Amino acid sequence: MEKHREGGAAMKFVIITGLSGAGKSQAMKSMEDLGFYCVDNLPPSLIPKFAELCFHAKGDIEKIALVIDIRGGKFFDDLFESLDTIEKMGYAYEILFLEASDEVLIKRFKETRRNHPLSPKGRIIEGIEAERQKLSQLKSRAKHIIDTSNLTSSQLKEEIRKIYVEGLKSENLTISILSFGFKKGIPLDADLVFDVRFLPNPHYIDTLRDFTGDDPEVRKYVMKWPESIVFVEKLKDLLFFLIPYYIKEGKSQLVIAIGCTGGKHRSVTVANILYESLLEKGYRVTINHRDSVKVVRE
Template structure:
């Protein structure tokens, strides 16, 4: 039998969101984690599914979205409130979100029709669905924006948020990023390292990244780096146990610089190494490393 949530109650996750934002992928990840995953369930059957005998002790993840028959935000929130009132259940409402531009590109690339615009432009379906889900977004326990996430990053985040069983309950995900590309929408804490000396202006270092020893040496020998990193870890050291005490299962720390290639990459990797040494499960990603790659000569 799959272990229960840390609260001792049976986990029930209700997942909804924008079509194309990754709901099906999230359900597959949750299934791999040990949840009974059910997609596109009519809301009228939700209570019966929760009470079904052979699933009574199993964690449950249910996908409910605009494809579902007679779907409305009000009906979903009503079912959510009914289940949340049951003391034996640990119910969380998760909404998968994504920017309109990325959603439209995904539908175009896969040549799929939008479920709310089968005979109209995809943009019309996206706009209609966003309006439909607005009340749910306001009430959701978790809003996960997948606009800039790779599949491995997405899996790491879902795993960190909803994994089952024992072990440390707080999972930390560290990502580097470029301020030019915008803030990571999933970030809980953001640190700006643009004050450090920039290897970009050294022609020999420019083609390299923060994962290469010459760049790491350049950044780490900045006179202000040792003090900054010490204060950063001193800040996080007491915060992490408090997040844990408050029941937060997943924390995303974002480290940004101008191009997302040198300083932020080095600092993020060093911070992930420090966090692992403190005993926390850590995920590491460099969101804009490939985007910032300088053009090669013809």
């Protein structure tokens, strides 16, 4: 039951948690920008008392976000008991859970030269696997799950804004559209890969070679062919059919990779069209062009 202040609206009480390296600190900064009063690494045993203080603040504090994770060590084990306690007290809360793929987490730890909290002297992957297991029950209680594997800091901030400002009600699935060039290899984290090298190639048109699929001239050329139009429509129909089943399965991240030879023209065009269509359907979707570089002539 959501508890309201006397004569006032319900307080928004959010617990930010998830995997180490998944972006909890960035999420907290985004919440602060949205007017949340944020506390990092509060011992879970103190949550009930903290919640009581906030809910009796007589309107001074309307939005709270707590970052709770395995940095708390043995104190983290008190979390579920504390959550049960505040529920019995009648205080409503919701969990925002952040995660990312093993490959991305390993890369982030190596870039920052940090050790994993659960494996300070061992392999990073061992710490990640242990943390996934430790947080599995907490993840199952999350209202919102964001996979940050393919999100930039600004994209994560936008996702959080959509949830806590616009009241996003879509399922916990983030769809990442990724264009790429087969010359540089297929993305390792791709769930679905579609090859568009059969479409007419703007690379062989002198006036289009230096442009990308983000330019209207290239998009117009790629989509003027009957096979392009039919393919894109069939691809959209396939994705509209598949996505609800991925949501039903409980998948939190779906990476759709569109590839052409260089990753600059055809794949970018098709990726952009898919992104626009999925956005119109109300899905949580991001886009990234891995190999698209526009040539600038002096």
